[in-house]
Amino acid sequence: MTLKSRQQGVENVNKAIAESERQMCELEMQKKNSVDEVDRLRKETLELENHIAMLDRKTSLYESLLLEVQFQKPSGDVCEETERNIMDITFQRQMEDEKSHCYFRLVHNLLCQYIGSETTWIKKYPTSRYIPTLLHDVGLVVSRCRLLGEEINLMKKWGCSEAGHPGHQLCGHTERPEDIVSSVTPAKNHLIKIVKRSMNVCCETSSSQ
Incomplete structure (x- = not known):
């Protein structure tokens, strides 16, 4: 075997070793990624x-x-x-x-x-x-x-400041309770707005009498 052929053989072996090391590095990276993925899936x-x-x-x-x-x-x-x-x-x-x-x-x-x-x-x-x-x-x-x-x-x-007086005496019959309720749009503080609306009607009716 000539010196040149021996050198060629050594180069081939070195290339094979380098390729094997590269593949081992890739496998190590894949292993690490797989372990990380398993941990992530467990979490x-x-x-x-x-x-x-x-x-x-x-x-x-x-x-x-x-x-x-x-x-x-x-x-x-x-x-x-x-x-x-x-x-x-x-x-x-x-x-x-x-x-x-x-x-x-x-x-x-x-x-x-x-x-x-x-x-x-x-x-x-x-x-x-x-x-x-x-x-x-x-x-x-x-x-x-x-x-x-x-x-x-x-x-x-x-x-209620007017608790001692029946509502119909204050408001008369100009507006029924259901009319007052229907005039107030449902929203936050719905009941309070209905009461305020009723009191306003009572005040308006009382002042007109």
Whole structure:
């Protein structure tokens, strides 16, 4: 074997070694990326599990009202279903009436009236797909009950300067109560606006007599 051919053989070996080292570096990078990806997926899985657990239990009004959703267990060998059937929807008051403000009790009473009037929770929200709608509807009712409770509480505090006089003696029969109510656009402080409108009508009627 000539010197030239030996040199060529050494060069080929060196190239092969360099290629092997390059491939090993790539494999190490792929391994590291795979480990990072596995860690990321584990964290995402944990976050999703926590999110699902939070969907099962939801609190409102400073954690004084608990909404709990019970799902049916997956049937057969299927561990996870894309859409799970809801078995029960319950509400629990977690408030001590004796230690709570009267306004807070009033809001809870309004909510209890609404919850008691709804007897078809499962029919309206039969599966996990309806959970966002359930949370939205309950949140909307909670918000409205808080506003209504605030208005009623303020009206109780204000009282009425003309409480000793029947309304029909002050206002006569120029406007029926339903006409006054219909003249006020539903919005924030709806009840208070109705009362103010009624008092204005009474004042206008009294001054014209």
